[in-house]
Amino acid sequence: MKETLNNSSKAGSRIMNFISNIFYAAAASTIICALFLASLLAYAVKINAGLPEISEIKNMSARGGIALAYSEMPEFLSKILVCAFDPAYFSHKGVTADNVKSGVLKIYKGIDIEFCDKTITQNLAVVALNSKNAAVTGKTLPARAAAYLKESLLAYKIESKIRSKDKILEIFLNNAPFGDGINGLLQASVVYFNKKPADLSEAECLTLAAILKSRPNLSGDAGVKELEKEREKIISTIVERGLIDSEKAAGYKFSDFELNSYQSRINKLIEENCILIRL
Structure with missing residues (x-):
């Protein structure tokens, strides 16, 4: 009987020790997580303090100082960008769970975020x-992660302060890089x-959307082929998502770039310090 009680006491003691160990481990984990989150929050606050002001972003215009109103931009281009690249544009607040998941995974794997x-x-x-x-520069994992965090925080800030989605598209298209120094x-x-x-x-x-996405070097045949391939992907996506039907997609006629003329216009643009006169 006494031996049975001793065994029961030892078993109870072991259970209590096990529970205590779990409790202390959980407490330690909670403290570590809290410290990590506090550090992350402090870092985010520090980054946020260094972000451009919304007033500066609103006043951005492409080099040359000419900014178009949204009403002067082709509506179809905006529809392509939203449909092909950001279908949740009119509902998200700057970032989406899918974008963050994809971005973090690519950062971890060392793959460029497109x-x-x-x-x-x-x-x-x-x-x-x-x-x-x-912008945060560097190819190391911490630098890439910091850059992505900074971009995401600024995106959220933009959406919070500029409540018009059309205005955000207007600012973006007035400043978007279209390759070869063309902004x-x-x-x-x-x-x-x-x-x-x-x-x-x-x-x-459609061609401009493809250039915006891939920014190929159009000074040679390889770049033009890359552009054509990208354009076909975009067409396939917007057909699949219902922006246009397959019959309309099949009816598009694309003119080949006149590379010499195209390059001469770029050279002229550079010589004139990227100043354009409104047509």
Whole structure:
């Protein structure tokens, strides 16, 4: 009987020790997590303090100082960007769970985060940070993570302060990089098609969307082929998502770039210090 009681006492003691160990481990884990979150929050606050002001972003315009109103931009181009690259644009607050998941995974694997891995607002944040020389640079994992965090915080800030989605698209398209040092929709329209943005055809809008996404080097055949491939991907996506039907997609006619003329217009743009006169 006495031996049975001793065994029961030992078993009870072991159970209590086990419970105590679990409790202390849980408490330690909670403290570590709290410290980590506090550090992360402090870092986020520090980054947020160094972000561009919203007033600066609102006043951004492409080099040359000419900014188009949203009403002067082709509606179809905006529809392509939203449908193909950011279908949750009109409901998210700057970032989405899918974008963050994709971005974090690519950062961890050391893979470049592409245009389509970010929301339109995140891409505007990238442009704003670069224009203010406030972007975090570096290829290390901490540097890439810091850059992504900064872009995401600024995207959220933009959405919180600029409540018009059309305005965000307007600012983005007025400053978006269209490859070869061409910034903004006006410059891209003039350089690539010698047209005002409002006069762009749907096929030309598709081409600009492909350039914006992949920014190929169009000075050679390889770049043009890359552009064509990207454009086909976009067409496939917007057909699948219902923006256009397959019959309309099959009817688009795309003109080949006149590379010599195109390059000469870029050279002229550079010589004139990227100053454009409104057409």
